[in-house]
Amino acid sequence: MTNLFELNGVCVGYANVPVLQEFNLVVGKGSLVGLMGGNGSGKTTCLHLLDFLMEPEAGELLFDGVPVASGDGERLRRRVGFVMQHPYMLDATVLDNVALGLAIRGVAKAERQKTARKALEEVGLAQLGGRNATRLSGGEVKRVALARTLALDPEVLLMDEPTENLDSDSRAAIERLLPQLVEQRGKTVVIASHDRGSLIRLGAQSWRIEGGRAVAERWENVFRGSVEGGGKAHHFMTAGLTLAAVDLPPEAHWVSISPTEVIISKTAMASSARNQLRAKIIAAHPSKDGEKMRVTLDCGEELIASVTCDSWAELGLERGAEVYATFKASAVKAL
Amino acid sequence: MGALAEAARLVSGFDPEVWSAVVTSLRLSLSSTLLATLVGVPLGTLIALGTFPGREALRVALHTLMALPTVVVGLLVYGMIGRSGALGEWGLLFTPTAIVIGQFILVLPIIVHLSATAIEAADPRLVLTCRSLCAGRLRTAAIVAGQMRAGVLAAVVAGFGRVVSEVGVSMLLGGNIRGFTRTMTTAIALETGKGEFEFAVALGIILLAIAMGVNLALHFLGGRRR
Numbered sequence: 001m002t003n004l005f006e007l008n009g010v011c012v013g014y015a016n017v018p019v020l021q022e023f024n025l026v027v028g029k030g031s032l033v034g035l036m037g038g039n040g041s042g043k044t045t046c047l048h049l050l051d052f053l054m055e056p057e058a059g060e061l062l063f064d065g066v067p068v069a070s071g072d073g074e075r076l077r078r079r080v081g082f083v084m085q086h087p088y089m090l091d092a093t094v095l096d097n098v099a100l101g102l103a104i105r106g107v108a109k110a111e112r113q114k115t116a117r118k119a120l121e122e123v124g125l126a127q128l129g130g131r132n133a134t135r136l137s138g139g140e141v142k143r144v145a146l147a148r149t150l151a152l153d154p155e156v157l158l159m160d161e162p163t164e165n166l167d168s169d170s171r172a173a174i175e176r177l178l179p180q181l182v183e184q185r186g187k188t189v190v191i192a193s194h195d196r197g198s199l200i201r202l203g204a205q206s207w208r209i210e211g212g213r214a215v216a217e218r219w220e221n222v223f224r225g226s227v228e229g230g231g232k233a234h235h236f237m238t239a240g241l242t243l244a245a246v247d248l249p250p251e252a253h254w255v256s257i258s259p260t261e262v263i264i265s266k267t268a269m270a271s272s273a274r275n276q277l278r279a280k281i282i283a284a285h286p287s288k289d290g291e292k293m294r295v296t297l298d299c300g301e302e303l304i305a306s307v308t309c310d311s312w313a314e315l316g317l318e319r320g321a322e323v324y325a326t327f328k329a330s331a332v333k334a335l
Numbered sequence: 336m337g338a339l340a341e342a343a344r345l346v347s348g349f350d351p352e353v354w355s356a357v358v359t360s361l362r363l364s365l366s367s368t369l370l371a372t373l374v375g376v377p378l379g380t381l382i383a384l385g386t387f388p389g390r391e392a393l394r395v396a397l398h399t400l401m402a403l404p405t406v407v408v409g410l411l412v413y414g415m416i417g418r419s420g421a422l423g424e425w426g427l428l429f430t431p432t433a434i435v436i437g438q439f440i441l442v443l444p445i446i447v448h449l450s451a452t453a454i455e456a457a458d459p460r461l462v463l464t465c466r467s468l469c470a471g472r473l474r475t476a477a478i479v480a481g482q483m484r485a486g487v488l489a490a491v492v493a494g495f496g497r498v499v500s501e502v503g504v505s506m507l508l509g510g511n512i513r514g515f516t517r518t519m520t521t522a523i524a525l526e527t528g529k530g531e532f533e534f535a536v537a538l539g540i541i542l543l544a545i546a547m548g549v550n551l552a553l554h555f556l557g558g559r560r561r
Contacts, residue, residue: 051467053463053466053467074469074471077466077467077469078469081467082467084460084463084464084467086460087460087464088458088460088461088463088464090461090478090482091482100464100468100478101468101469104465104468104469104470104474105469148468152468
């Protein structure tokens with residue numbers, strides 16, 4: 001996969017307050033990338049850089065392998081579409097709002113209305129074309145803004161918190177559409193989001209922005225599979241595991257298990273916990289505060305357990321040891 | 336009471352003298368307001384969305400010029416277009432054009448300042464949206480001004496209200512020539528001086544009605560902005 005964006009040692013800030021420092025990020029062509037991080041961590045600033053709305057104060061930004069020079073932004077922005085966290089809607093019809101970018105680019109009225117209608121259909125809001133856009137709900141506004149961007153058929157789609165405050169239907173519609181854009185139309189999608197579950201469901205290659213730098217996000221104990229069996233108690237089948245679960249929605253495709261819910265023992269435990277897996281310790285590292293050990297187990301798939309250093313010492317565990325990993329069915333949570 | 340009844344008769348009877356002053360007033364005020372709108376709204380948009388040295392000083396100057404005394408404007412333009420003035424040979428003094436020039440100078444700071452204030456109140460996301468959709472500066476300015484049209488219209492209406500009721504410019508530059516440059520306000524001043532209160536009151540009623548119409552328009556536009 002070739003790189004579409006490359007940020008090398010980029011520094012940027014507002015009013016002398018640095019936001020991104022020595023920031024490095026690579027976005028492959030045709031990939032779906034997620035940016036995570038707390039409020040003010042620089043996710044939106046990063047999207048502004050990728051939309052060429054601002055220029056790095058230091059470092060290098062490459063687009064399609066070419067360094068972006070000062071003043072190139074307006075030209076390159078035609079290849080990028082940006083959906084803001086709180087999109088602005090003109091006091092006009094939904095159709096006029098969707099056609100705005102096309103009107104700016106001088107597309108004839110009949111052609112832009114046709115394209116705008118198609119884009120509205122794509123986001124499932126074809127019936128709203130004649131409504132005033134300032135009277136839409138938050139979820140509808142996000143989808144109309146997405147349609148406005150899709151109408152321009154950009155190579156890159158940048159979305160800031162696309163699923164924030166959306167009802168489950170609107171969220172599902174966006175989560176269905178984004179992977180389609182990547183897989184079927186070859187778009188590159190970059191999402192800034194707080195919603196870990198959404199990024200996991202989208203299968204986004206995710207980065208966490210911390211202290212102005214991007215760190216690759218590794219999802220712990222997140223498994224993809226499907227729910228088997230009906231009723232309250234059922235199983236979640238992954239490629240290498242069968243997990244007893246409870247109250248999972250039938251359409252769940254992703255589950256997570258908190259590492260603190262996993263108990264390690266040398267012998268099988270007599271307990272009410274419905275998941276007891278034979279496992280082998282493949283790695284163990286003390287946590288940052290030094291109080292816990294993060295133990296990586298192989299039990300058909302990689303499973304992380306978090307145990308206190310005292311327990312780790314008492315059990316006399318070491319790498320390669322055969323153990324049991326035990327957790328309740330209720331610890332298997334849908335994402 | 337007698338004067339009021341006679342004034343009402345003059346208004347309802349479409350007295351030619353009264354209505355000549357009304358038509359002249361409206362024609363000149365609308366012309367100067369239209370010209371000032373064509374120049375002032377783009378200038379206001381530029382000031383609101385632009386960043387340039389001296390921007391704040393310009394805003395303060397415009398604010399000050401909004402309170403420009405009409406007789407001072409009249410005097411300045413008189414000095415320019417009077418016989419010995421720089422533009423004296425154009426023969427503009429005591430013509431409707433002279434009044435339009437004076438009123439234009441009077442109303443321009445009002446329209447520029449108030450439209451800039453209206454456009455500055457635009458949601459910052461609007462400008463960002465336009466930029467993101469690849470709109471250039473001019474297109475962005477046009478879209479923002481269009482979205483803030485209620486505030487811009489309110490600026491224009493406020494400007495019209497100022498010129499239709501001014502007397503200094505019209506008197507000094509128009510000369511109050513009957514049927515030519517006599518406006519409602521200059522006619523009121525003249526007729527009151529002559530003791531013809533009925534005529535002055537009749538024009539006063541019409542001027543008040545226009546002022547009320549302007550204020551109603553401002554109120555309506557203010558409501559739409561909210």
